[in-house]
Amino acid sequence: MNTDWTKGWRDRAWGELYQDWDVIVIGGGITGAGILRQATQAGLHALLVEGHDFASGTSSRSSKLVHGGLRYLRNAHLKLTLESVREREYLLKQGRGLVNRLGFLYVNLRGDHMPGAIFGLGLSVYDLMARQWTHRAYDSLDMCELCAPLTTSQLLGGYRYFDAQTDDARLVLRLLGEAVASGALALSYTRVERLVRNRGGQVCGVALRDTLGEVERTAEVCAKLVISATGAWADDLREQVGKAPRLRPLRGSHLVIPFKRLPLTRAVTFLHPQDGRPVFALPWEGVTIFGTTDVDHRSVLESDPAISGDEFEYLLHALQHVFPGQELSPEDVTATFSGLRPVVNTGKANPSKESREHVIWDESGLLTVSGGKLTTFRLMARDALKAARQRVGQLQFEQDAPMLDTLPQEVEARLAEVSLPPAHRMRLLGRYGVQSVELVEAGQQADLDLIPGTPYLWAELRHAARAEGVVHLDDLLLRRIRLGIICPNGGLDLLDRVRAIAQAELGWDAARWQAEVAAYAGLWRRSYCFR
Ligand SMILES: Cc1cc2nc3c(=O)[nH]c(=O)nc-3n(C[C@H](O)[C@H](O)[C@H](O)COP(=O)(O)OP(=O)(O)OC[C@H]3O[C@@H](n4cnc5c(N)ncnc54)[C@H](O)[C@@H]3O)c2cc1C
Numbered sequence: 449m450n451t452d453w454t455k456g457w458r459d460r461a462w463g464e465l466y467q468d469w470d471v472i473v474i475g476g477g478i479t480g481a482g483i484l485r486q487a488t489q490a491g492l493h494a495l496l497v498e499g500h501d502f503a504s505g506t507s508s509r510s511s512k513l514v515h516g517g518l519r520y521l522r523n524a525h526l527k528l529t530l531e532s533v534r535e536r537e538y539l540l541k542q543g544r545g546l547v548n549r550l551g552f553l554y555v556n557l558r559g560d561h562m563p564g565a566i567f568g569l570g571l572s573v574y575d576l577m578a579r580q581w582t583h584r585a586y587d588s589l590d591m592c593e594l595c596a597p598l599t600t601s602q603l604l605g606g607y608r609y610f611d612a613q614t615d616d617a618r619l620v621l622r623l624l625g626e627a628v629a630s631g632a633l634a635l636s637y638t639r640v641e642r643l644v645r646n647r648g649g650q651v652c653g654v655a656l657r658d659t660l661g662e663v664e665r666t667a668e669v670c671a672k673l674v675i676s677a678t679g680a681w682a683d684d685l686r687e688q689v690g691k692a693p694r695l696r697p698l699r700g701s702h703l704v705i706p707f708k709r710l711p712l713t714r715a716v717t718f719l720h721p722q723d724g725r726p727v728f729a730l731p732w733e734g735v736t737i738f739g740t741t742d743v744d745h746r747s748v749l750e751s752d753p754a755i756s757g758d759e760f761e762y763l764l765h766a767l768q769h770v771f772p773g774q775e776l777s778p779e780d781v782t783a784t785f786s787g788l789r790p791v792v793n794t795g796k797a798n799p800s801k802e803s804r805e806h807v808i809w810d811e812s813g814l815l816t817v818s819g820g821k822l823t824t825f826r827l828m829a830r831d832a833l834k835a836a837r838q839r840v841g842q843l844q845f846e847q848d849a850p851m852l853d854t855l856p857q858e859v860e861a862r863l864a865e866v867s868l869p870p871a872h873r874m875r876l877l878g879r880y881g882v883q884s885v886e887l888v889e890a891g892q893q894a895d896l897d898l899i900p901g902t903p904y905l906w907a908e909l910r911h912a913a914r915a916e917g918v919v920h921l922d923d924l925l926l927r928r929i930r931l932g933i934i935c936p937n938g939g940l941d942l943l944d945r946v947r948a949i950a951q952a953e954l955g956w957d958a959a960r961w962q963a964e965v966a967a968y969a970g971l972w973r974r975s976y977c978f979r
Pocket of ligand 1: 478497504515680698788824857
């Protein structure tokens with residue numbers, strides 16, 4: 449089966465849909481990607497379909513933390529915190545170069561809704577859960593030394609501790625890519641319009657539609673098991689088996705500030721002065737991202753939600769409060785992004801109090817896996833496969849099988865021959881796995897230069913356009929490499945060079961290029977900036 453993501457891949461994939469699948473996974477976010485990866489490892493013949501681009505849902509719009517979540521500890525969700533801390537440690541080992549340890553400073557301010565000492569107690573529990581002792585208390589002078597922009601007169605002191613950080617979309621892509629390389633089929637821009645049910649009313653397949661609209665294509669595909677990993681959209685499919693909605697989509701938004709306007713080398717977290725919610729300023733890919741909000745998303749569940757005026761003000765106010773010397777204004781925010789948390793609705797007045805634990809519902813043969821976190825994707829996949837055993841039979845299922853491929857030494861050795869700083873090589877290995885060799889060897893010498901103002905190589909752009917299933921320009925600029933988030937003006941100023949590399953790789957003519965640029969610019973203005 450030819451299931452790679454090089455030129456012509458979607459046509460080939462559509463030609464391969466009619467097979468005896470063990471499992472069909474709906475949704476190409478972190479949950480679906482984790483399930484596909486584990487299903488393939490367990491010897492199942494697996495298909496994944498995604499209505500838009502891979503990772504285009506919440507899984508490219510998170511805070512990018514691989515973390516236990518101190519906030520969950522505060523809400524007494526001990527099990528979730530413990531599991532998440534263990535997953536963090538596991539992913540730090542498995543995903544070197546993709547999941548990295550990150551130092552945090554917790555800032556204790558006069559007037560905080562919670563005394564700093566309580567946070568210190570929480571950190572002790574947090575460290576004990578990871579069987580390590582890394583946190584430390586600091587007074588206000590030390591804190592200012594550790595973080596120069598921290599100029600608020602309200603500073604009392606704080607703590608240092610560690611968590612971890614990733615590139616969420618790249619994590620999804622690596623999982624999907626490795627699942628595909630070991631025999632799975634993953635198809636984007638292919639939507640499940642309807643669940644197919646047998647005479648007994650049990651779900652036994654899906655009716656698919658190609659959402660690109662270039663060719664009118666539909667298909668009905670059957671499997672022993674259908675898993676919905678559709679995140680905040682899960683109720684749409686559950687409705688088709690007669691189930692009442694159970695999810696409460698909560699929108700979370702972030703601001704992106706250039707490093708020079710908020711130069712942080714460590715993450716800084718503090719309680720929002722308005723409502724006492726923890727908020728995070730995170731150094732990521734050369735910029736500072738700040739979030740998040742947690743508000744009911746009351747409008748239609750669109751694919752590209754956007755920040756509201758209230759959220760923008762709420763976030764900016766917090767930054768101004770803690771970093772007054774930076775004199776941050778709305779003009780300093782170069783981009784925004786918003787995602788929808790799939791959270792189970794228990795009717796709590798305060799959305800932030802709703803549990804972030806994952807759920808598995810088996811309803812008329814449709815297995816829905818939702819809720820949870822980016823960090824816990826492996827546990828979600830494992831639980832989904834356990835629940836699937838009855839229907840797919842015996843699984844070659846190793847509880848601790850690595851989720852990411854262990855890279856042969858030869859890969860590291862070949863990459864070591866390329867003249868790149870070690871940190872860059874490690875990034876490539878983490879993000880692209882075995883593909884990193886092809887990535888650096890495919891282009892010209894100039895491709896090994898950095899894209900100005902970013903940590904990305906031009907070679908990454910070429911590789912993405914050539915071999916990573918890019919269908920639209922926003923797939924390339926928002927998720928394969930994140931120029932749309934980290935560059936001013938959504939990276940539009942770089943488009944001449946981007947075009948010189950990507951247009952030929954993608955096989956687009958001039959008219960298609962112009963149409964893609966117009967569509968990308970429109971999307972970026974609607975959903976990735978606030979003007
Ligand atoms: C603002 C914010 C910050 C967060 N920060 C963190 C963090 O730092 N760390 C952490 O661990 N977690 C974090 N989370 C949680 C985490 O991001 C989510 O739990 C996770 O990304 C959800 O992944 P998913 O695959 O279940 O859903 P999604 O990523 O939304 O994927 C679902 C996919 O299903 C597709 N789909 C829907 N319907 C259909 C259909 N009918 N046919 C085909 N495809 C369909 C959608 O297009 C979508 O791509 C955060 C969440 C938010 C909102």
